[in-house]
Amino acid sequence: MEEKKPANKDLILREKLALQRTTLANQSTFLAFLRTSMYFLIAGLSLRNLLKIENSLLIEIALFVASFVIFIYGTLNYFKHKKSISENKKHIGDYQLEYYKL
Template sequence: MEAKKAMNKDLILREKLALQRTILANQSTFLAFLRTSMYFLIAGLSLRNLLKVENSFLIEIALFITSFVIFILGTLNYFKHKKSISENKKHIGDYQLEYYEL
């Protein structure tokens, strides 16, 4: 009986740690999207000052739009995965109930 209790406790801990790693990976991915979006924004802001390009205004607008699209996609991706993670969190509850009943 004690071995089963210890096994269930280890299982709960492993599940919680895996869930935390997944949450942190999702946050890290969002920050990568944000960083990439900011790179495009900075490129758009500094293009006119660095290069003397004909139609630089159009390139700036394209970089701003790209930055905005990357930011929106990253935000949607973050919340989609956050919802999925919270739905999968319910599966750990079965192990918790089994552990606490013993």
């Protein structure tokens, strides 16, 4: 019969900390997308007051659309990575199972 080795608690701790860093990086990336989206929105709102251009309405609409697209992409990106991170959380500490199945 095979002898089970005790779980390496340092390895499990490192894996948990790595997942926490990844979660924080994902949140930081989402906030960067949100900030960029807001910059485009504010640029669209203030364009008419700052510049007197003939087709300022078209430029404003383009900036609003860009803001919306950036926000939607950032939100989808955040939830996609959040799901991936949560799927990897369940494997912490289970690394030994692969070795004992062999």
